[in-house]
Amino acid sequence: MTEDDSLFTITEGHLDSGMRGIPVGTCKTSFVDPIEGVHYVGYPVEDLANLEEEDVIYLLMHKRLPTEEESEAFRTELAHRAMEMPTGALRVLESLTPGSGHPMDWLSMGIMALGAADTTGDVRSGKKENLQPSKPELGLVENFTHMLGMTGEEAERMNRVLRFFFILHLDHGGGNLSTFTGKAVASGRATVYASIASAMNALSGPLHGRANQACLEFVQRIGTDDPDEIESFVRAELAAKRPIFGFGHGVLRAEDPRARLLIGLGAEVCPDDENYRIVKNLREVVPPILKEHPKIKNPYPNVDLGSGSLLHAIGFRKPEYYTTFFGWARVAGICAQIMDERNARDGRGTPIYRPKYIPINQPHRRLE
Numbered sequence: 001m002t003e004d005d006s007l008f009t010i011t012e013g014h015l016d017s018g019m020r021g022i023p024v025g026t027c028k029t030s031f032v033d034p035i036e037g038v039h040y041v042g043y044p045v046e047d048l049a050n051l052e053e054e055d056v057i058y059l060l061m062h063k064r065l066p067t068e069e070e071s072e073a074f075r076t077e078l079a080h081r082a083m084e085m086p087t088g089a090l091r092v093l094e095s096l097t098p099g100s101g102h103p104m105d106w107l108s109m110g111i112m113a114l115g116a117a118d119t120t121g122d123v124r125s126g127k128k129e130n131l132q133p134s135k136p137e138l139g140l141v142e143n144f145t146h147m148l149g150m151t152g153e154e155a156e157r158m159n160r161v162l163r164f165f166f167i168l169h170l171d172h173g174g175g176n177l178s179t180f181t182g183k184a185v186a187s188g189r190a191t192v193y194a195s196i197a198s199a200m201n202a203l204s205g206p207l208h209g210r211a212n213q214a215c216l217e218f219v220q221r222i223g224t225d226d227p228d229e230i231e232s233f234v235r236a237e238l239a240a241k242r243p244i245f246g247f248g249h250g251v252l253r254a255e256d257p258r259a260r261l262l263i264g265l266g267a268e269v270c271p272d273d274e275n276y277r278i279v280k281n282l283r284e285v286v287p288p289i290l291k292e293h294p295k296i297k298n299p300y301p302n303v304d305l306g307s308g309s310l311l312h313a314i315g316f317r318k319p320e321y322y323t324t325f326f327g328w329a330r331v332a333g334i335c336a337q338i339m340d341e342r343n344a345r346d347g348r349g350t351p352i353y354r355p356k357y358i359p360i361n362q363p364h365r366r367l368e
């Protein structure tokens, strides 16, 4: 097939169908023949069912079965990688009340705790004792700043910026990665908790929600609002094949109105802030540079360009928390879309998501 081949014609009838049969990518590990069932890299599964499980994993990873030596080496490597649970991760699981939740919840939390232990050496402890008692009647944003102990003008400024940020991040269509992921998981009738946890994992990537953290770190690395120095920095990043955070979009082809609004708010609340001044100059300097690369479809700022500098200016000094603020807001949009999908088709709900992947490099094969 060539890039211009038409694979599928989408009609009205395909909409709200859980994307049934609509090709979205290619796959090298397996395909499902409508009659013969699943094939792993070309082999019908019945041919493989009596092999060692590690050899079949090897097949999926390397696209061929291992030799005897490769098989032995692979099993040794897997055994070597098996590790004791770090104590912090173990404590997370031990802290769960016996009998509460489903074992799948424990599995998910255990995996997340392992991931946290892997990046930080151990899981972090919270500081509950520093928080003011919750007053939900204050509303989402104000209760949050109240719990942090903010008062007076500082609280007012924080409330103003956070409320603005919150509203701008609530929803962004159905196809953004986190929303799509949340709805996909929900379509299997997983709980809303499980669906939202999956959505938040999707949001955590630097090309999606974590771009707000990455963008502020980027701004701090630039460290000057001198346009020539900003230009040299951006060109060096592009030469090193690194993304210019805060620019580009999968759908938008002009400056994101949310970027304009956030930068506009910055002019009110922190016009002299060093990071904010760098952001303003990035907004001017970067688009002409990105336009030199015709493959970049949208050279303009996205929502993440200015949000980190604002959060920093109002007192949130740890960029690694910024994506949690994005997620805090986006949960609402994702839940709303999940509810809509659950109510679709007279309450039967959208069917389970099951897009089609076109098999490549998987000729039919049989074991001798």
Ligand code: NMX
Pocket (backbone or CB within 6 Å): 206, 207, 208, 209, 211, 242, 243, 244, 245, 246, 247, 248, 249, 250, 251, 295, 296, 297, 298, 302, 303, 304
């Ligand atoms: N910096 C460097 N390269 C870029 C950028 C950018 N800002 N935007 C697009 N490209 C590249 C992209 O990597 C791709 O390269 P290749 O063909 O080598 O894979 C090429 O240009 C074409 O990409 P597009 O079709 O223009 O964009 P796509 O839809 O694939 O990606 C983003 C959209 C948002 C992932 C991409 O623009 C990007 O990586 N931006 C920087 C990260 C960022 O700010 N993300 C936040 C998006 C908003 N959000 O909150 O989710």
Ligand code: MLT
Pocket (backbone or CB within 6 Å): 171, 172, 173, 175, 176, 177, 208, 249, 250, 251, 302, 303
């Ligand atoms: C979002 O708000 O989710 C981002 O702009 C990404 C997107 O819409 O794809």
